[in-house]
Amino acid sequence: MDxxxxxxxxxxxxxxxxxxxxxxxxxxxxxxxxxxxxxxxxEKMAELGLMGIPYPEKYGGMGGDWVSxxxxxEELSRADVTIGAILDVTASVVAQELYxxxxxxxxxxxxxxxxxxxxxxxxxLTEPDAGSDAASLRTTASLEGDEWILNGxxxxxxxxxxxNASLVIVAARVERNGTDDIISTFIVPKDAPGFxxxxxxxxxxWHASATHExxxxxxxxxxxxxxxxxxxxxxxHLAVLETGRISLAAMAVGVAQACMDEALKHAQGRxxxxxxxxxxxxxxxxxxxxxxAIELARNQYLKAAGLKDKGRKHSFEASVAKLYASEIAxxxxxxxxxxxxxxxxxxxxxxxxxxxxxxxxxxxxxxxEVLRMVIGRMLARGAAR
Ligand SMILES: Cc1cc2nc3c(=O)[nH]c(=O)nc-3n(C[C@H](O)[C@H](O)[C@H](O)COP(=O)(O)OP(=O)(O)OC[C@H]3O[C@@H](n4cnc5c(N)ncnc54)[C@H](O)[C@@H]3O)c2cc1C
Numbered sequence: 001m002d003x004x005x006x007x008x009x010x011x012x013x014x015x016x017x018x019x020x021x022x023x024x025x026x027x028x029x030x031x032x033x034x035x036x037x038x039x040x041x042x043e044k045m046a047e048l049g050l051m052g053i054p055y056p057e058k059y060g061g062m063g064g065d066w067v068s069x070x071x072x073x074e075e076l077s078r079a080d081v082t083i084g085a086i087l088d089v090t091a092s093v094v095a096q097e098l099y100x101x102x103x104x105x106x107x108x109x110x111x112x113x114x115x116x117x118x119x120x121x122x123x124x125l126t127e128p129d130a131g132s133d134a135a136s137l138r139t140t141a142s143l144e145g146d147e148w149i150l151n152g153x154x155x156x157x158x159x160x161x162x163x164n165a166s167l168v169i170v171a172a173r174v175e176r177n178g179t180d181d182i183i184s185t186f187i188v189p190k191d192a193p194g195f196x197x198x199x200x201x202x203x204x205x206w207h208a209s210a211t212h213e214x215x216x217x218x219x220x221x222x223x224x225x226x227x228x229x230x231x232x233x234x235x236x237h238l239a240v241l242e243t244g245r246i247s248l249a250a251m252a253v254g255v256a257q258a259c260m261d262e263a264l265k266h267a268q269g270r271x272x273x274x275x276x277x278x279x280x281x282x283x284x285x286x287x288x289x290x291x292x293a294i295e296l297a298r299n300q301y302l303k304a305a306g307l308k309d310k311g312r313k314h315s316f317e318a319s320v321a322k323l324y325a326s327e328i329a330x331x332x333x334x335x336x337x338x339x340x341x342x343x344x345x346x347x348x349x350x351x352x353x354x355x356x357x358x359x360x361x362x363x364x365x366x367x368x369e370v371l372r373m374v375i376g377r378m379l380a381r382g383a384a385r
Contacts, residue, residue: 002310020079046117077254101228161210215289259336
């Protein structure tokens with residue numbers, strides 16, 4: 001077992017930490033307040049090669065590994081979790097689905113611009129009546145001549161509202177033999193006839209993340225936009241969402257680390273009863289518990305990413321990482337707020353933003369309840385150990 005990062009991994013982490021500290025953190029409060037999308041930050045991330053870290057150079061990627069991508073997601077999320085979310089969806093999920101399941105032609109046409117950061121990708125699984133029970137989705141696709149016709153509504157879709165988003169990978173139901181439906185996945189360009197961007201959601205946080213509804217009304221796409229095996233569309237989606245869980249864990253660790261940084265700073269600078277509140281055991285123990293939980297959560301997502309790099313199974317590790325990291329992040333945000341006292345409620349203190357932004361990590365890409373079910377099933381199958 002090797003717990004050391006390689007020289008390259010440390011280099012990427014340090015470079016991204018520096019970039020995030022200088023270019024993102026000072027803008028985070030304003031982005032959250034105005035809801036302005038961070039196009040210039042995405043451009044700079046593309047210049048640094050961050051949009052395509054684990055993909056081969058022949059597709060415009062960095063030829064790096066999944067550990068490096070996840071260290072990057074943690075560092076970006078430490079500065080602003082919505083930037084981590086952009087990278088999670090476009091790099092961990094969409095690019096991976098195109099890379100693993102796409103034809104060479106699809107890779108050249110759709111993957112390359114996403115990996116280079118010229119375009120951003122979105123992922124469309126959730127529907128108004130199909131959330132945790134994603135397999136009950138109702139969007140349909142039927143073949144007419146050389147075109148697929150898609151009808152349905154996808155909801156809560158991250159990234160698709162960005163002007164530079166090129167496509168959404170849509171899971172849709174295809175009728176076979178009258179009753180025997182299959183779920184297939186399709187590359188749906190944003191400029192396809194019948195594609196409409198629905199409402200921009202009003203959210204409690206993550207205002208700089210472009211979450212929109214997607215309306216497909218007799219949406220026409222070329223026959224060749226079918227992605228991968230038509231019978232295995234749902235399995236393809238689930239396979240890449242497994243990586244999304246590692247990314248969500250890295251995002252949660254980033255926010256948790258930011259909470260601890262702020263809480264420590266505040267505890268050392270705030271005097272009550274003639275001394276820094278850090279000196280009080282009740283405060284110091286909260287900080288010590290934060291450090292323990294962050295260390296464990298970070299080790300777990302790195303373990304999952306490391307197994308993925310080795311081509312080994314990591315479903316259990318990824319689910320554990322996401323469940324644990326998202327739950328400790330909420331507790332840490334709450335304790336960091338508590339250490340700030342009344343200041344924690346004031347918008348100019350970053351901890352108030354962290355507190356609002358962290359809860360949703362227990363919902364997206366598999367709720368805590370669904371993850372416990374997944375982990376429970378793995379225990380029953382003996383697949384967990
Ligand atoms: C900001 C944001 C961004 C998102 N981005 C995307 C995206 O880019 N693409 C995309 O496809 N989706 C996206 N989603 C959707 C997200 O993945 C879903 O919200 C999530 O899967 C949960 O689905 P739901 O909201 O319909 O909740 P529901 O499935 O209705 O769940 C409600 C509650 O019931 C519980 N529950 C449900 N079934 C069970 C069960 N069998 N046993 C025990 N408890 C259960 C859940 O755990 C939860 O607590 C996004 C959501 C948000 C809020």
